[in-house]
Amino acid sequence: MKIRPASRRQQARAADPGRHYLRATLAWTLLLYAVLALALxxxxxxxxxxxxxxxxxxxxxLALHELMHLRGAGRVPGFHQLAMIFDTPFGLGYREHRTIHLAHHRHGASPDDPEWFQIAGSHAHALGQALIVPERSAWRWIARHGLSRSLALQGGLRALAFVAVAALNPPVFLTYWLVLRLAIGASGFIFHHLLHQRDGQHGTYALPAPRWLVAIGRRVFGHEPMQILLRHREHHLWPGLRVWELPELPPTYVLPTRAAPVRTEPPSSQAAPTFGAVPRLEPHP
Structure with missing residues (x-):
């Protein structure tokens, strides 16, 4: 396995990565709002x-994904807790999404995985499930945990905002909504189905993409977002490490279902990953 030294920018982020991703998620959300406002x-x-x-x-x-591994709901502003991008009037907030994601790490690619519905099955089935993730996740959460006061208040605010913004210019908002939902569905399909199932076998696999496509992805989406995709197996082994700290596993290495790390530091270039019982990933206070 290869471990590349961190750049100066990455070293600066390492001092307080949570702050970096708070700023990044705020900036990208506001940019999304601005684009929608201009179109409306x-x-x-x-x-x-x-x-x-x-x-x-x-x-x-992808920035939000990194933030969820660094800070619990009590350590992010109310704006982030809303997690509102007008994708659905029936969605969840930061706290619920983070809990679901940590459970995905605990039960990775097994029937107990809360993302199992978009991991298992055929490509067509998984894509169809990924396209309705916001509503299905909300329904599953409420069915299992009930409707808490905070979720009711935040959910009501998200629903009102969704309806109000849509009413400003329905045809343009419909265009925004359809494009956004396709992006959400495609992202979920890649992150959960393609990276956690291969030929009917479940686990955590390398990104099934040729080098030329990865190179295009780096130019379009940036280096760090693509690294999050490329180091997904490593991320499941060492979820406490940031993407630039992760070692590189051999392309053929498969992280088995329910396997989890027993170490928190990256191994040396000669060391092989070791596995143990799935640890309990408690949310940060």
Whole structure:
């Protein structure tokens, strides 16, 4: 396994990575709001939503993923707790999404995984499930945990905002919503189905993409977002490490179902990963 030295920028982030991702998620969310506002006001042609919304969403989602591993809901501002991008009137907030994601790490690619519904099955089935993730996740959460006061208040605010913004310019908002939901569905399909199932076998696999496609992805989405995809197996082994700290596993290495790390530091270039019982990943206070 290869371990590359961190760049100066990465070393600066390492001092307080949570703060970096708080700023990044805020910036990408506000940019998404700005693009939508310009389109709703007629100052931006709706056709521009087709390339811009997916690009911004992917950067936002990957930064949010890193933030969820660093800070619990009590350590992020109320703006972040809402997790509102007008993707659904029936969605969850930061606290619920983080709990679901940590459970995904505890039960990775097994029937107990809360993301199992978009991991298992055929490509068509998984894609269909990924396209309705916001609503299905909310329904599953409420069915299992009930509707808490905080979720009811935040959910009500998200629903009101969704309806109010949609009413400003329904045709343009519909364009935004369709493009965003396709981006969410495609992202979920890649992150959960393609990275956790291969030929009917479940686990955590390398990204099934040729080098030329990865190179294009780096140019379009940036180096760090692509590293999050490329080091997904490593991330499941060492979820406490940031993406630039993760070692590189051999391309053929498969992380088995329910396997989890027993170490918190990256191994040496000669060491092989070791596994043990799945640890309990408690949310940070």
């Amino acid at each position: 006001a007629g100052w931006l042609a709706p056709v521009w939503l087709l390339p811009v919304v997916p690009l911004v969403y992917v950067r936002l989602a």
